[in-house]
Amino acid sequence: MRRLALRLCTLNKELLIPGRGLTQGFQNPEKQRVFHMHEACSPIHVNHVRDKLREIVGVSTNWRDHMKAMEERKLLQSFLAKSQEGLPPRRMKDSYIEVLLPLGSQPELREKYLTVQNTIRFGRILEDLDSLGVLICYMHTRVHAAKMSPLSIVTALVDKIDMCKTSLSPEQDIKFSGHVSWVGKTSMEVKMQMFQLHGNEFCPVLDATFVMVARDSENKGPAFVNPLIPESPEEEELFRQGELNKGRRVTFSATSLLKMAPSAEERTTIHEMFLNTLDPKTVSFRSRVLPPNAVWMENSKLKSLEVCHPQERNIFNRIFGGFLMRKAYELGWATACNFGGSRPFVVAVDDIMFQKPVEVGSLLFLSSQVCFTKDNYIQVRVHSEVASLESKEHMTTNVFHFTFMSEKEVPLVFPRTYGESMLYLDGKRHFNSMSVPVKLRKDFSEAP
Numbered sequence: 001m002r003r004l005a006l007r008l009c010t011l012n013k014e015l016l017i018p019g020r021g022l023t024q025g026f027q028n029p030e031k032q033r034v035f036h037m038h039e040a041c042s043p044i045h046v047n048h049v050r051d052k053l054r055e056i057v058g059v060s061t062n063w064r065d066h067m068k069a070m071e072e073r074k075l076l077q078s079f080l081a082k083s084q085e086g087l088p089p090r091r092m093k094d095s096y097i098e099v100l101l102p103l104g105s106q107p108e109l110r111e112k113y114l115t116v117q118n119t120i121r122f123g124r125i126l127e128d129l130d131s132l133g134v135l136i137c138y139m140h141t142r143v144h145a146a147k148m149s150p151l152s153i154v155t156a157l158v159d160k161i162d163m164c165k166t167s168l169s170p171e172q173d174i175k176f177s178g179h180v181s182w183v184g185k186t187s188m189e190v191k192m193q194m195f196q197l198h199g200n201e202f203c204p205v206l207d208a209t210f211v212m213v214a215r216d217s218e219n220k221g222p223a224f225v226n227p228l229i230p231e232s233p234e235e236e237e238l239f240r241q242g243e244l245n246k247g248r249r250v251t252f253s254a255t256s257l258l259k260m261a262p263s264a265e266e267r268t269t270i271h272e273m274f275l276n277t278l279d280p281k282t283v284s285f286r287s288r289v290l291p292p293n294a295v296w297m298e299n300s301k302l303k304s305l306e307v308c309h310p311q312e313r314n315i316f317n318r319i320f321g322g323f324l325m326r327k328a329y330e331l332g333w334a335t336a337c338n339f340g341g342s343r344p345f346v347v348a349v350d351d352i353m354f355q356k357p358v359e360v361g362s363l364l365f366l367s368s369q370v371c372f373t374k375d376n377y378i379q380v381r382v383h384s385e386v387a388s389l390e391s392k393e394h395m396t397t398n399v400f401h402f403t404f405m406s407e408k409e410v411p412l413v414f415p416r417t418y419g420e421s422m423l424y425l426d427g428k429r430h431f432n433s434m435s436v437p438v439k440l441r442k443d444f445s446e447a448p
């Protein structure tokens with residue numbers, strides 16, 4: 001145990017070696033969102049993020065030892081705080097990390113990230129962001145006296161990922177940075193950014209906001225996290241934004257179409273779409289025909305099945321959230337590609353809620369469909385549910401929302417049933433909540 005405490009302290013030191021900050025490449029200070037972090041660490045290599053997480057949590061690398069490792073974690077329960085006030089406050093820079101994915105300088109890394117069109121697999125980026133988000137939270141909550149972290153930190157929500165560049169080169173270095181930007185009692189909001197080398201500058205390509213939740217050593221109940229003290233007006237603004245985000249999520253969830261009827265405007269939209277599909281040759285509500293350049297929503301569906309092997313486990317012996325996101329994203333991408341008839345780019349991801357952990361050995365059923373389109377944009381929803389081999393009972397674990405942009409204008413998608421109409425409106429709400437179409441930087445766009 002003492003050995004592990006030392007290891008954790010070494011980890012913290014390793015992460016905080018003063019050196020070149022990520023912001024150095026910027027000419028324009030307005031592009032920076034790294035507040036007073038210039039004195040922070042040199043980047044760690046992307047391959048070390050998972051190693052560090054393993055060390056912090058003390059997991060075994062062999063599946064056959066996983067029960068023993070979990071037994072050892074039970075001993076850490078006594079290190080958990082009884083209240084949040086009993087924990088020392090932390091600053092944003094305490095959790096600030098930079099991670100390097102040196103695709104340019106280490107070509108052997110490229111294979112894992114490469115698409116056939118010579119761009120970067122976004123699913124792999126989702127995995128890296130997920131691991132990085134968890135590591136950031138361990139930096140915020142680190143306990144110097146404890147041998148390993150008594151906390152199990154899980155991803156609760158991918159609140160938003162906005163892309164500011166349509167395609168990324170697999171031949172240029174990438175850097176990630178991030179820090180805790182807001183905390184509740186047991187939850188933490190993490191802001192991350194991704195940059196790619198463009199000439200001599202690291203230019204921003206992606207902004208992400210995740211919410212992580214701290215659980216006890218055995219991942220059975222909630223656990224308190226250290227308070228966060230903003231230190232400057234910019235940090236206060238970030239913290240305030242975190243509070244607002246929490247309020248926005250509550251409102252979004254309270255007005256969900258699963259709980260409340262659509263608004264008058266939304267009802268009009270659906271009725272107009274319904275009228276547009278009535279056959280003018282018959283006087284019947286049942287005889288429906290598609291308008292030109294339109295597709296029935298049910299015909300946009302694609303499905304897949306994954307067997308969740310131990311290799312895909314996370315540090316808590318459940319299925320890694322990043323793996324679930326990668327699989328859902330790739331099915332969503334295929335759905336958009338199939339629908340739009342040309343190669344789509346992801347422009348936004350939002351509101352991926354991890355409702356239930358996925359056990360190793362489960363069957364993961366993914367079902368994807370286009371639920372809204374506009375001009376070149378395709379809004380895709382992927383629903384995931386699991387069943388254990390024994391019970392066969394299906395349970396929803398996640399709903400994923402992806403916004404893609406196609407190279408050319410795409411057909412309209414038409415709902416046929418009431419349920420599909422609600423999917424359409426939900427897709428439209430997600431599409432409208434996206435900030436990207438206005439922000440997408442044309443100057444960075446590249447041919448695919």
Ligand SMILES: CCCCCCCCCCCCCC(=O)SCCNC(=O)CCNC(=O)[C@H](O)C(C)(C)COP(=O)(O)OP(=O)(O)OC[C@H]1O[C@@H](n2cnc3c(N)ncnc32)[C@H](O)[C@@H]1OP(=O)(O)O
Pocket residue numbers: 050053054059060061062130131134153154155156157183184185186187188211213215222249313314315318319320321322353354355356357358
């Ligand atoms: C060798 C091994 C291999 C190693 C590989 C390394 C890979 C690297 C792996 C890296 C690891 C990668 C990581 C992974 O792979 S984690 C795997 C993916 N994630 C999961 O499996 C999580 C599944 N979900 C759950 O377990 C529960 O739903 C959770 C625990 C999330 C909430 O449960 P529950 O609802 O019962 O909790 P509560 O009511 O007590 O609330 C607790 C707090 O949570 C806040 N909250 C809740 N929901 C949301 C939400 N949607 N948005 C925002 N906030 C939310 C809530 O406000 C409250 O905050 P506060 O008011 O206290 O502040």
